[in-house]
Amino acid sequence: xxxxVNKVFLLGNVGKDPEIRTTAGGMTVAxxxxxxxxxxKDSTGNWADKTEWHNLVCFQRTAEIxxxxxxxxxxxxxxxxxxxxxxxxxxxxxxxxRTEILVNELSLLGGRGESxxxxxGGYERSSSSGxxxxxxAAAPAASSPDYGDVGITDDDIPF
Numbered sequence: 627x628x629x630x631v632n633k634v635f636l637l638g639n640v641g642k643d644p645e646i647r648t649t650a651g652g653m654t655v656a657x658x659x660x661x662x663x664x665x666x667k668d669s670t671g672n673w674a675d676k677t678e679w680h681n682l683v684c685f686q687r688t689a690e691i692x693x694x695x696x697x698x699x700x701x702x703x704x705x706x707x708x709x710x711x712x713x714x715x716x717x718x719x720x721x722x723x724r725t726e727i728l729v730n731e732l733s734l735l736g737g738r739g740e741s742x743x744x745x746x747g748g749y750e751r752s753s754s755s756g757x758x759x760x761x762x763a764a765a766p767a768a769s770s771p772d773y774g775d776v777g778i779t780d781d782d783i784p785f
Contacts, residue, residue, distance in 0.1 A: 632707040634727050636680060637735075638662035640700045646693045656689035658682055660702070660727075681726045682706070688732055695734055705731035 641659035648654055660680045668674045682704065684692050696702065706729040715722050 634706050634708055635704070636660055636662055636682075636706075636727065637703045638680070638701070640696055640698055640702065641679065642698050644692050644696055646689065653686060654689040654693070656684040656692040656696075658692070658696070660704070681724065682729055683726050684729045684732065688729055691732065691734075701735040703733040703735055704729045 638660045641661050644656045644658035646654065646656050660682050662678050662680065663675045664678065665673050666676055704727065706727045708725060709728050710723055710725045712721055712723050714720070
């Protein structure tokens with residue numbers, strides 16, 4: 627049987643300041659909620675935003691980045707996988723479930739209330755590369771290429 631795929635991409639805003647804790651083994655763990663919005667037509671035909679809340683968990687260096695740079699309202703892009711945990715509630719004895727996104731990659735995109743406007747700057751943390759890379763958009767080319775010698779003009783471009 628073929629191997630399955632468990633991959634999630636989310637772009638949204640952090641719902642409240644992350645909860646940071648350290649395990650007995652010294653590992654840093656960050657937990658927080660992320661809101662994503664989808665626009666749908668309601669029964670009367672008007673557009674309405676529907677918000678979905680996701681529970682995110684980060685470990686080690688990614689959790690430290692969350693601790694240092696992420697707060698309520700920060701816009702982030704994450705890549706991870708879905709995991710559902712279950713346990714028996716100590717008081718009621720019933721089985722409880724929690725579905726979480728285990729974050730592998732995190733890009734800070736800026737957030738509400740930050741100085742300097744709503745720029746797209748930030749840092750990208752890649753668990754595979756182990757470091758930061760700037761996620762700022764590249765500046766546009768100083769001059770557009772000239773295709774005059776091959777007969778292509780602006781009128782040939784469909785947009």
